[in-house]
Amino acid sequence: MKKFTYLFIALFSLSLLTTSCREQKSTGEKIEEAVDDTGDAIEDAADDVSDEVEDAVDNK
Template identity: 80%
Template sequence: MKKFSYLFIALFSLSLLTTSCREEKSTGDQIEEAVDDTGDAIEDAAEDTGEAMEDAADDAEDAVE
């Protein structure tokens, strides 16, 4: 009986270790996340473009002087 109890405890422990507790995302959540990531990327690109334009304007001013 003691061996049976140890076997049961070992199998139960193994099942706990192999069971995934990762949360599954629904399709709607995945789409929303992709849209948010795309919006962030567009904002970053717009900021980089604005900074590049300001740098180019500064360089043009320095060249004139």
């Protein structure tokens, strides 16, 4: 019975050690992601303005 208890404790401990936690982003990664998102938003806005200017020129 003791061996079974020790085996259970060992397996439980092993499962706790091998279970991965959710990956957390570092501050640098968060900043990099925010900069990339901002750059994408600026590019989208520039494309929208370009399309509007082309439409305005075509309508004249």
